[in-house]
Amino acid sequence: MTEHSNISSIDPTARQAALSTARELKLHRVLVPLDGRPAAEYAIPFAVMLAKWFKSELTLFHTLRPMHPARGGRPGQVRYPDALHDRGSSLASAYMEEVAYRLQPHDVRVRWGVATGDTAEMIATRSATGSFGLIAMTARQRKRVHRRFQPGVLGALWQLTAVPLLLVNERRVHINGFPVEEPRDIIVPYGVNSIAGDALPMATALAGASGARIRLLRATDKEEVEEPPQAAQDAPTEQELEQEEETPPAASGLPDDMEAVAEWLKKRGIESVIEIVRGDVTAAVAQRQTDLPRSWVVVASRMRAGISRSILGSVTDHVVRELSGPAVVVPAASTALRRHHRAHTVSQKPPDTP
Numbered sequence: 001m002t003e004h005s006n007i008s009s010i011d012p013t014a015r016q017a018a019l020s021t022a023r024e025l026k027l028h029r030v031l032v033p034l035d036g037r038p039a040a041e042y043a044i045p046f047a048v049m050l051a052k053w054f055k056s057e058l059t060l061f062h063t064l065r066p067m068h069p070a071r072g073g074r075p076g077q078v079r080y081p082d083a084l085h086d087r088g089s090s091l092a093s094a095y096m097e098e099v100a101y102r103l104q105p106h107d108v109r110v111r112w113g114v115a116t117g118d119t120a121e122m123i124a125t126r127s128a129t130g131s132f133g134l135i136a137m138t139a140r141q142r143k144r145v146h147r148r149f150q151p152g153v154l155g156a157l158w159q160l161t162a163v164p165l166l167l168v169n170e171r172r173v174h175i176n177g178f179p180v181e182e183p184r185d186i187i188v189p190y191g192v193n194s195i196a197g198d199a200l201p202m203a204t205a206l207a208g209a210s211g212a213r214i215r216l217l218r219a220t221d222k223e224e225v226e227e228p229p230q231a232a233q234d235a236p237t238e239q240e241l242e243q244e245e246e247t248p249p250a251a252s253g254l255p256d257d258m259e260a261v262a263e264w265l266k267k268r269g270i271e272s273v274i275e276i277v278r279g280d281v282t283a284a285v286a287q288r289q290t291d292l293p294r295s296w297v298v299v300a301s302r303m304r305a306g307i308s309r310s311i312l313g314s315v316t317d318h319v320v321r322e323l324s325g326p327a328v329v330v331p332a333a334s335t336a337l338r339r340h341h342r343a344h345t346v347s348q349k350p351p352d353t354p
Helices: 012-024 038-054 083-102 119-129 144-149 152-158 196-210 229-233 238-246 256-267 281-291 306-312 315-322 333-347
Strands: 029-033 057-064 109-116 134-139 165-169 185-189 213-220 272-278 295-301 327-331
Touching: 012 038, 012 196, 029 038, 029 119, 038 057, 038 134, 038 165, 038 196, 057 083, 057 119, 083 109, 109 119, 119 152, 119 333, 134 152, 185 196, 185 281, 196 213, 196 256, 196 295, 196 327, 213 256, 213 281, 256 272, 272 281, 281 295, 281 315, 327 333
Parallel strands: 029 057, 029 134, 057 109, 134 165, 185 213, 185 295, 213 272, 295 327
Antiparallel strands: 165 327
């Protein structure tokens, strides 16, 4: 695939379709949470790339720990502000202004905000009620035992967000001052579960804007794509022969829906490839991104939480933590709808309401 330095070299059909899809997905607004650590800024170059593709506005966002609740004083008593919180607010504001200033040469619209409250709760609520289409942030990898007792921001946000996440693993992706290159491939695990198709709109928007090729990746057992030995030995019945003539098998044993998706992408000017891989989907996706350095992964997820996550696990969570490049996690439609309702309910409560 040829490299391109600007969007003018991209297929006009794909570009127009990408902009239309991006508008539907609200990708013109991107939230970028920052906590002051240098590693947290690894997501910024990717957010800037999105802003240039879709003419998006970036909102830098920082949260402070909640202030101590105000106590009722005696009549005539003077209440002084929380000096520690005021100092933190001033430092956070100065930091946000400094990062926004550094982004001025990139010619992107940037806003910033500082809020007080639980970090994951504030990010989830602000992104849902503020009509953001994407949260771009650095994923801090933690050991499984630590995630169980202290889930961290990503673990807590995983249970709350209604908005897709663009995640950059801070231990595996190192910017070090080098420019971030546009992706050549968008890897989409397909056929993993019934909600895999929910990732396609996001994948098509990214591929159409960047000119990347979509790789539909399906991990499967060997028996699913090769004819069983006994089928070749047994003579087909007359009824089976008639059925074969009416419904010929899909090429290479691929399911019809994946070929239909490939044709659907072709009509939108997007090149696609269908790949069948053996074994665990987590390892397969991570390996393909390692083999294709300039690649992103887009995957849909139910974002299980609580007991269901402990029992059933989360394939997407395992995939994201093993990747060497960016990953976009799209909440399943039913999950996003439920969490949008929750976020709007939470935002309407008074600050001190539990």
